Amino acid sequence: AQSVTQLGSHVSVSEGALVLLRCNYSSSVPPYLFWYVQYPNQGLQLLLKYTTGATLVKGINGFEAEFKKSETSFHLTKPSAHMSDAAEYFCAVRQTGANNLFFGTGTRLTVIP
C-alpha cells in the first residue's frame, strides 16, 4: 500500500531563511509526485510535479523539489522565505495507471518577520 509521510506538521522559519519541507513516500515503483499549496479557505494550487526526467524540478514562487529514489523522498525547498509563503503544503503521489492522488497530512508553514 502506498503512503506519504510529511515530517513536521508545523514548520516555522524566519523571513529570508531557507524553507525545507520533507516528504517521504512508500511505493513499490516510483510514482508521480506533487507538491500543492493551500492558502486559508482556498483550494489546492499545484506548486510543482515530478513525472519523469530530471529529478530536480522547479515550480512556481521560487520553490523546487528533488526526487531521490534511493531515499524515497521528494523534499520541497526555497532558498529565501517570504511572508506570502505562509500556507499549508501538501505532498501527494499518484501511482502510474492510477487515477487518484494520495496526500500526506500536510505541513503548515509559518514565516516569522
Added chain:
Amino acid sequence: DTGVSQDPRHKITKRGQNVTFRCDPISEHNRLYWYRQTLGQGPEFLTYFQNEAQLEKSRLLSDRFSAERPKGSFSTLEIQRTEQGDSAMYLCASSLAGQDKNIQYFGAGTRLSVL
C-alpha cells in the same frame, strides 16, 4: 480558462438534511474528481469520472453519498441524511486525460458544516 468552480463555497445544514454541491471543471477537461478534506488532514479521494461515466469510488463514499456527471461537464455531489461526521471541505478537481500526466487542478472547495 476560468479554472475549476465550486458552488456553494459554504454550506451550513442541520443533521438529517440533504445537501448538494456543484462542480464545474475546466472546460476541456474530461476527467473530474471529488475529494474530502477534514480538519488537519490532507484531501482523501472519493470518486472519479471520465466524461459521464463514474469509473471509481472510494470506500469512503458511503451509501448516503451520490455523485453524478450527467452530460460529462459539471458534476454534483449529494449527501443524504447528513451526519456531523460529514462536516468537511469537499474539493473538486479536473484533468485532461493524457495531458501532462493527468495533472489535477482543484477548485476552492465547498465547506460543509453539519450542526
